[in-house]
Amino acid sequence: MVGPASLLTNFEKEETLSRSIIERTLRNAGLLITLSGIVLARPLRCQAPLIGRAIVITEPDDRAGPRFGVAYLTRGSETARRQGKPFSPLTSLFGWQFEHPFDLGPEAPTLVTELVLLAGGLEQNVFLPSATWLVGLRQTNGLEFGVGPTFTASGSQIAFAAGITEKLGVVNVPVNVAVAPARVGVALSLTAGFNLRRQP
Numbered sequence: 001m002v003g004p005a006s007l008l009t010n011f012e013k014e015e016t017l018s019r020s021i022i023e024r025t026l027r028n029a030g031l032l033i034t035l036s037g038i039v040l041a042r043p044l045r046c047q048a049p050l051i052g053r054a055i056v057i058t059e060p061d062d063r064a065g066p067r068f069g070v071a072y073l074t075r076g077s078e079t080a081r082r083q084g085k086p087f088s089p090l091t092s093l094f095g096w097q098f099e100h101p102f103d104l105g106p107e108a109p110t111l112v113t114e115l116v117l118l119a120g121g122l123e124q125n126v127f128l129p130s131a132t133w134l135v136g137l138r139q140t141n142g143l144e145f146g147v148g149p150t151f152t153a154s155g156s157q158i159a160f161a162a163g164i165t166e167k168l169g170v171v172n173v174p175v176n177v178a179v180a181p182a183r184v185g186v187a188l189s190l191t192a193g194f195n196l197r198r199q200p
Helices: 004-056 078-083
Strands: 065-073 090-102 110-120 128-138 143-152 155-168 171-181 186-193
Touching (some): 065 110, 090 186, 110 143, 128 155, 143 171
Antiparallel strands (some): 065 186, 090 110, 128 143, 143 155, 171 186
C-alpha cells in the first residue's frame, strides 16, 4: 500500500517533469522564433538585387509616329469615280501609325500590333481615308512582318506588310511595303516615317 509520503514524492516528480517539459518547449519555441526571423529576414536582403535587375530592364520601344509615302491603286479610285473626278492610280499617302509592342526580352523578337491611319489622293483633290490594323512580329535586326484587315471607303481587304527599321542615333526610321489584294485589282504602298527611340 502506498502512503501519503510516496504520493507526495510522485506528485513532486511529475510536477518537476512537467516544469522541465514546459521550459524545454519554451526554449524550443524561442529558438524557432529566432530562426524564423533569420529566415524571413534573408529574402528581404536578397530582394535588392532582384529589384535592381528589374529596374534595368528597358521598356518596350514604342515606335508610333508619322507616316508618309505613295500608293499605287491598280483599279483606280471608286471614290473619285463617284465624285466624277479624274484620278491617277499613283497617289500620295500621309498619316500616323499607332503601335503597341509586347516585349519578350532583349534577345527575343517583339510581338507588335499596329493601327495605321492614312489619307491618300490629297494632291488630286480627292480624300481617300484608310485604317489598317496589323498584327505581326519584329525581329531583333529590325525586320518586321504583319497582316491584318484594312478598311477604306470602298470596303475592306486583307493587307500584308513587311519592312525594316533603321536606327539613326535616337531616331527610328521605318520603311514598309504593303499589299492589299481585292476582288478586282490590288493596292500597293510604300511608306516611311520616323520616331524617337526610348532611352533606358
